[in-house]
Structures are given as structure tokens and as C-alpha cells.
Amino acid sequence: MNLRRSHFLRLIAAAGASPLLHTLYHTSTAAPASAAPAATEPLPSWNPGQVKSAITDFVRRTTTPGSPDFIPVEDRIATFDNDGTLWAEQPIIQILAIQARLEMLATADPTLRQTQPFQAALTGDAAYFATAGEAALMQVIALTSANQTDAEFAAQTAAVFETATYPRFDQPVTAMVYQPMQELLTYLRAHAFQTWICSGGGIDFIRVIAQPLYGIPPQQVIGSSLQKDYRAVNGTGQLWRLAEIGRINDKAGKPVGIDLHISKRPVIAGGNVRSGGDIAMLSYSQGRSEVSLQLLVNHDDSDREFAYQEPDDASLNAASANGWQVVSMKNDWKTIFAFQR
């Protein structure tokens, strides 16, 4: 319960820091950023250095037949957080989508602008939600992404990805993917690793975009979920999204989600610094009986992306204590976004 509340409050807090909604509905077409081909040199958007070497050394050691650290193909599982690890999270893109959906509904029904909690969500009033709590948040979630069929939600989400732009950079939201991480996913798959997303964000939201953006099929996405039931809608059996949380896939919920969907500890796990949300996943990966690799993306590049820390530095402290690789966006990444090339 505590976990659930803190997660959504964090989401809404991030929304409060987000820019004006009118930047969302530009008419630009969001072409997915394409990963640069690996060609001869693997990971071309990564600068040479300790982190890049750690990655390529690990993949060589674990995939070369006869190597003492060889890992059978069926165990080559790699899991990655999404927000802040594979794409930008200042603001969180799903929050933009929720606000955009609310804005669209408020255009059709202007009374929403004077009705709480929708007014607070539309204006990014984090203080309201800090007081009103989970019930208020569920009202927003219910209005924007529950009480509808899965197919309706997917169509609505696809429309967001086709039209929404990201503040500060004024780029399609789909351009906010980190090119070095796209390359890493491709590189791992070329070595027969299964690449999975394990995100605190909504499982069905990410599934709409995971294949075109990351080359990850929907069945390899793990995330937070609503309860659903199966019911007849217009004469056909449909999945119906209930206004009730199923599972929150954050912090200690990530190993639980990985177990539910994969039931193996990941050989490689990647997360990022912000909320301590990935510490449990990385420690779960490291707890496997054979070799493993943990990556922690640090947002230290205010020029090309953002610079922000955790209040308590828990993720960086865990990385230091456990020998996880800290990826400095500033130093380890030659290119961050394809549009910056």
C-alpha cells in the first residue's frame, strides 16, 4: 500500500514539474528513432572506457563456447527499467499521456476543469494529490485509462505516440529514447540475450511502443498493471480495464514481476538513478549463482539531457557497495539522442 501510494505520488509529482500541455499536440509525426547499425565496432554511441569494456567483456565471456563463464542461451535474460534508463523521464512520458488524455476529455466536457481531482491533474497540482491521496489518483487513472477495453486504451495510447512532443527538446516523445541503450539492446540480442523491459510504468502503455522503439515484443514487457476482467462488450469477449490496481512493478515489486513473467534471475539488469526504484532488481540479478552484470545510468549531463540526483544517493551507494557499473551519460555516451547527432 505504501509502495503503491508513493509510486503514484512520485508520478504525479513528476507531472507537476512538466511543462504546459499545449506543447503536447503539435502536428509533428513521431518517427521512431532508429538505432545506429552496429557495423564493425559494437556500441558506437558509447565512448571507450571502463563501462563499455565491462559490457563487451562480459558479453564475450558469457557467450563464447568453452569460456568458464559461458551461459546457455535459455538463461541469457536481460531486464531494463524504462523511464530514465531507456528514454527520458523529465517529465515521465506516461504522465504527459495522462495529462493529454485529460485535456482532450476536458475539451469535450469543460466542467472537468472545475472538478477535482481532474483540475489538479490538469494543472499539475502535486500538493493536491499529496493531501488527497490514492483515491484521488485512482479517479484520474480511472477516467483516463480504466473503464474501457484494452483495445480502446491501446488505440488511445498509439495516438499519443503519434502526436505528442516532449518539452524542452520539442521532439516527438518517441525521439526521447537513448541511442546508446538502443544499441545495447540490439547488441545483446545479437548475442542471443532475451531483452525485457521491467518498468514501474504501465505495462499496456509500454507495450504499444516497445516493439517499434526497442525491438522488444509485448510479451517481454513487465510493468505496473490494472486489474482486468473478461466480459462481453458489444457481443464480443474483451479485456476490460478496472479502476483497481493489479500490481505495482517498482522497487521490491520488480523482482516479483520478473519472477511472475520470467521466473529466472536476470543475467544483466539495467536501471537508473532517481528514486532507488531499480536497486532491488539489480540486487536480484546479482543474487544469481553464476556471473551477472548490473548497469546503473546516472543523469549527469545537464547540457545534452538532464542532471539530477537522488536525495539520499541510495542507488549510487548500492552501486559502489556492490560493484555495479555506473553509466555516466556525460562521459560514457558519445551521443544521447539521435536528433542531437
Added chain:
Amino acid sequence: MNLRRSHFLRLIAAAGASPLLHTLYHTSTAAPASAAPAATEPLPSWNPGQVKSAITDFVRRTTTPGSPDFIPVEDRIATFDNDGTLWAEQPIIQILAIQARLEMLATADPTLRQTQPFQAALTGDAAYFATAGEAALMQVIALTSANQTDAEFAAQTAAVFETATYPRFDQPVTAMVYQPMQELLTYLRAHAFQTWICSGGGIDFIRVIAQPLYGIPPQQVIGSSLQKDYRAVNGTGQLWRLAEIGRINDKAGKPVGIDLHISKRPVIAGGNVRSGGDIAMLSYSQGRSEVSLQLLVNHDDSDREFAYQEPDDASLNAASANGWQVVSMKNDWKTIFAFQR
């Protein structure tokens, strides 16, 4: 709630019909039955006829490039029920495992034999559970498969598969797989279908055996689950099995489970006649916008397997109304179990 209760009561009812526990711990080694090689003729354990033709025609139409019914590889999802569809369910093998575990615990602590609800579970007293309800069942589940780590449960389950034998046939439980269905799984994978299990049984129980028995990796098993948390056990982060139901993957819960794990309607879905447990899954498959195939195994062979019906014939009526293929074990299967060859 209703679904949950009826499911477990049904499981325990099945346990009541199961034979004596002393047949369980024979010293035989359970070698997984191997699927007969497909060689030139596909599905050699299937008799020629309308059902076999429907399967091979469907696979040819959907996997031949240029065919109007061609299905892209990423959408070739096939889901199968387990108990009664892939292996025998009279009695349900997981119930044998639960009773065997209880028997082992009662040997160490004989007071369990005089303590309810364990006494009722040990003696297969279905009437007791019909009165005592869900709380009593959860006590049995908790003692036998909760309040321990995932690793402990997996080891315990593996031991069952290595030692337990199946009543009536006096075979290792792993020999109770249907050879025609093993062939079908292999045949589908040879045509780039992903084969998944979608069972009312326990997800972690089936995952122990799915790869060696069916060639299905653990991440392609969907089933009923307990709640878990991630906690430190002896200094390492472990998944801990709580004595609390997570999800019941039966009846309308099957489309919900498929959506959670795959998020696509199956192209092929297979279930069986007994409890109506697969009707929703088969209708969910048929609800996809393109072509699909539904198979319903009918247990009509008292000589080689078992003959039993549903009280209300709901599954057969649904098959008839919707054009699902009814697989007669008696007529469509040349061989049922490998040990009968």
C-alpha cells in the same frame, strides 16, 4: 471470490477421488516421455481424419508466404491448457504433489494426521473442505507450498517429478503426457508458433517441468499464482511465497492471464472437456480479427485413458455452436501415452 473458491474446491474434490498415497513414492525414475520424431509425416500419433486435417490445413494456410491467411511470425501464439489437455488429470498431478508433501510432513510430525484441515487433506475428505471453505484450503496451501522461498518450492516440486507415480497406470507422473499433444507442440514450433501453457494449475509447479516435458520455457507458462514478496533470506534477496492467492488462472481468468503475459489473442488455443475451464480461452482466441483455430480434447477413451463428461456439457455445446474442433481421444489419437506403444 466465487471463482477462487470453486477452483480450489474442485481441486480438492479431485484429490478426494485420488488413490492411496503409498503409490506415490515408488523408487522408479521418471524419465520424461519423448515425443516421437515427426519424420516425414506430421503428427504420427494422430489418426487421419477431419481433426488432423483441420490442424495441418490451418498451419499450412497460416504459415505459407503469399497465402491470404498468412500470419506474421510475431503473432503466431498458441496457448494450451495443461491438466487434461497436455497430460492426464484423473487425478490432477498437482494434487498428488500436495498430498505427497503433506504425507512427508506428517511423517516428520504425526500430529498433522489428527489436526484439521490436514487430516482431511491427507484422507481426501472433500466434504470437510466443502464445509470449512477457503480458509481451510489456504492452510493446506500455506503448509505445503507457501511460507518458503521460490527456490525451496522448486526443489520440492522437482523431487515430486523424480519420484511420484501415477495411479491406475503405475507410471511416473511425467509419463502421463499425451504423445499426440507433444507432437502437436513440436509441429507448431517447427512452423514458428510460440507454444504457451495457460493452466488453472500453479504457475511455479508447471514451470519446473514445462521445458523437459513439453519443450516450453518457464517464461511461456501462465498459471494460478500465490502473492510473493522480495525479502532477505539468510542474507540474500529471495522471492518469498505468501499464503495469499495472487491470481486464479481459470475460466474467465485465462484470457486475463494471456493478456497479462502475452497481450495478444492466441491464434491457436487448446483446452479440454471437464469443467468448462477453457471456454473463455477458446472464445478469446476466436475473437481475434483474423483466422484462428480452437481445439477441445474430449475424454472418451475409458480403455486407454479415462471417459468423463461435464455435468452440463457446456464445453461441447460451445464447440458445436462455434465450430471448434473436438478431439476424440478414442478416434483421433493412434497412441495416447508413449508407454502404451
